[in-house]
Amino acid sequence: MRDVHNLNKLSKDVDKTRNDLQSVVNILKNEFGCSVNLHKDNEDNFLGLFFQDESMKVNFDRFPEILFVDATYKVNELRIPAYIFLVEDSLGQSEVVGVALMVNETKENLAWLIGTFAEENPTKKLRVVMADKDINERNRISELLGVPILICLYHALKIFKRELSTLSLTPNIKDAAKGLFESMCYAYTKSDFERFEKEFQTLESSACLNTTIKIGNLFLKNG
Secondary structure (H helix, E strand, O other): OOOOOOOOOOOOOOOOHOHHHHHHHHHHOOOOOOOOEEEEEEOOEEEEEEEEEEHHHHHHHHOOOEEEEEEEEOOOOOOEEEEEEEEEEOOEEEEEEEEEEEEOOHHHHHHHHHHHHHHHHOHHHHHHEEOOOOOOOOOHHHHOOOEEEEEEEEHHHHHHHHHHHHOOOOOHHHHHHHHHHHHHHHOHHHHHHHHHHHHHHHHHHHHOHHHHHHHHHHHHHHH
């Protein structure tokens, strides 16, 4: 993944055999037997690359119910986002089922990435996608795969806390909202969840209407 560059032609001071895009594609295909998909703009500038080898495709076919999408940053020479697609096998171990490098994370590029994964893999048995953050264009991506996209617990709590801090609420309301949201996230039973949910909704009587709607939107978005 260190050998992908966002331009097809590099400046003369760069080793062309190291970072040349076509060379990387050839290595992935010829040496590792990967299927490779490239995404470019109208001016032929590189926007993204997605690849899988045969074992990745087999693992997704064997364990297709839950797909984990994890983005990592600053781990490659070009410091562009790397997306790892994972499944959990019968032993509870993570198995990589796809890898992508994206120049940026615009809605269009992410839609291309998810659409490409769906085209390359049978997704009829897929039930849910678990993401590490609130990725752009969730509705569109959910539509492409035909399943809901959920945020992991850590990031749901982190996003809720961050967004809550931007609202014009009293400290008491913020603390109550944060506490109830955490209680819903960690509820052991459905009845516990519903009880905390009702308490969450009673915050409407302690805040103005517009602000309450914003709190509710945060709950629906991250819950």
